Amino acid sequence: MISKVPVNLDKVKKEEINKEILRVAIIAELDAINLYEQLAQATDNEDIRKVFLDIAKEEKTHFGEFQALLLKEDKEQILELEKGKKEVEELTEK
Numbered sequence: 001m002i003s004k005v006p007v008n009l010d011k012v013k014k015e016e017i018n019k020e021i022l023r024v025a026i027i028a029e030l031d032a033i034n035l036y037e038q039l040a041q042a043t044d045n046e047d048i049r050k051v052f053l054d055i056a057k058e059e060k061t062h063f064g065e066f067q068a069l070l071l072k073e074d075k076e077q078i079l080e081l082e083k084g085k086k087e088v089e090e091l092t093e094k
Helices: 014-042 046-073 075-092
Strands: none
Touching: 014 046, 046 075
């Protein structure tokens, strides 16, 4: 689990700081999603599983919120996401 920012924000250029903090937030949400989904799979208690999966779903919403903000800050990211999507479609013929 991440409890420490994986980037030294003191070394990030001022004009890049917002992109970096949004990426850190995205990493934290992905970690949370993975943790809650793994915990849900580890239990045999259906109530606990339901709650963990519901929380994981909420974390996916948070991920989407941070991604939307990042895409407002980093136009290059939009282009690269589109390139990645196109490559997957070509490779999977879909």
